[in-house]
Amino acid sequence: MDTTHSPDHTAEAPAKAADQLPSLHEPRNPGMVLDLAWVRSVQANTSAIERRAATLPGRRSVKKAYQAAWLCRAIACIDLTTLAGDDTEGRVRRLCAKARQPVSPAILDKLGMTGLTTGAVCVYHDMVETAVDALKGTNIPVAAVSTGFPAGLSPFRLRIAEIGESVAAGAREIDIVITRRHVLQGNWQALYDEMAEMREACGDAHVKAILATGELGTLRNVARASLVCMMAGADFIKTSTGKESVNATLPVTLTMIRAIRAYEERTGVKVGYKPAGGISKAKDALTYLAMMKDELGDRWLQPDLFRFGASSLLGDIERQLEHHVTGAYSASWRHALA
Numbered sequence: 375m376d377t378t379h380s381p382d383h384t385a386e387a388p389a390k391a392a393d394q395l396p397s398l399h400e401p402r403n404p405g406m407v408l409d410l411a412w413v414r415s416v417q418a419n420t421s422a423i424e425r426r427a428a429t430l431p432g433r434r435s436v437k438k439a440y441q442a443a444w445l446c447r448a449i450a451c452i453d454l455t456t457l458a459g460d461d462t463e464g465r466v467r468r469l470c471a472k473a474r475q476p477v478s479p480a481i482l483d484k485l486g487m488t489g490l491t492t493g494a495v496c497v498y499h500d501m502v503e504t505a506v507d508a509l510k511g512t513n514i515p516v517a518a519v520s521t522g523f524p525a526g527l528s529p530f531r532l533r534i535a536e537i538g539e540s541v542a543a544g545a546r547e548i549d550i551v552i553t554r555r556h557v558l559q560g561n562w563q564a565l566y567d568e569m570a571e572m573r574e575a576c577g578d579a580h581v582k583a584i585l586a587t588g589e590l591g592t593l594r595n596v597a598r599a600s601l602v603c604m605m606a607g608a609d610f611i612k613t614s615t616g617k618e619s620v621n622a623t624l625p626v627t628l629t630m631i632r633a634i635r636a637y638e639e640r641t642g643v644k645v646g647y648k649p650a651g652g653i654s655k656a657k658d659a660l661t662y663l664a665m666m667k668d669e670l671g672d673r674w675l676q677p678d679l680f681r682f683g684a685s686s687l688l689g690d691i692e693r694q695l696e697h698h699v700t701g702a703y704s705a706s707w708r709h710a711l712a
């Protein structure tokens with residue numbers, strides 16, 4: 375896999391504000407036969423990847439109006455998430471209200487923006503119906519974490535059945551978790567078969583493959599698992615459940631998005647990317663967006679190809695936007711839910 379550095383670009387605003395985003399939809403990833411020779415040939419130069427990841431935040435600086443535009447784009451790409459054992463219908467309905475109107479109308483008005491929503495709402499299967507109901511009249515999809523999230527170790531037939539139930543309940547996106555053991559044992563055929571069967575169970579719902587990268591041991595494993603999941607038809611590859619001890623990181627992101635680039639170069643198919651877990655600061659969101667732009671180009675700054683999996687990021691972005699238009703920071707408790 376190519377690990378050469380892409381050239382830096384001047385940090386500039388995303389071409390269009392969120393309310394002017396065209397409704398883009400790539401054809402779904404049809405997958406391909408498992409190419410074991412390709413998988414086994416993939417390497418990851420860990421020290422080069424870590425060096426590159428370490429320099430990116432320092433080289434990036436977007437200010438003022440550009441920063442506000444980038445932050446609005448980040449909001450449009452958030453899978454606004456609640457995945458807690460004590461989730462209630464009330465919490466999910468409040469989250470959905472936030473997804474419909476992520477920033478106060480007064481702030482949006484000053485930014486000259488309308489129609490901004492999050493990319494999706496992400497919940498456990500049990501909360502899908504509530505979320506679908508709360509989002510009626512919008513085009514915001516509900517994403518369900520199915521397949522025995524977060525460990526993914528329930529009996530396989532139950533994981534497949536859970537996907538079917540989430541789709542029947544109205545989920546338009548399914549975040550599945552892979553069996554880490556298959557990666558750790560280099561059992562690529564088993565990973566491919568599992569992923570392909572899960573994708574089939576999703577039907578028309580788009581499928582995001584959660585790799586749980588913090589449990590895969592090496593960046594080489596991350597790169598190979600990314601490729602196998604794409605070969606088996608994943609529409610998105612996603613870093614983490616948010617429940618591992620290490621979740622989304624920049625080195626993992628570089629590794630995964632370079633796998634996406636290699637897959638596109640070989641097949642012509644664009645697969646989406648979702649970093650998830652522990653992304654809670656606006657400045658981190660900007661770093662991720664800059665990395666997507668550098669490595670994959672502007673097309674991957676759209677919500678059909680890029681999402682943040684995040685439960686608390688929106689609150690910090692909202693504070694930054696409020697600061698941008700008023701010059702003052704509000705207390706973080708004012709943005710408690712998201």
Ligand SMILES: O=C[C@H](O)COP(=O)(O)O
Nearest residue numbers: 616650651652683684685
């Ligand atoms: O998929 C999304 C993650 O579970 C959210 O993680 P977070 O609560 O650390 O933002």
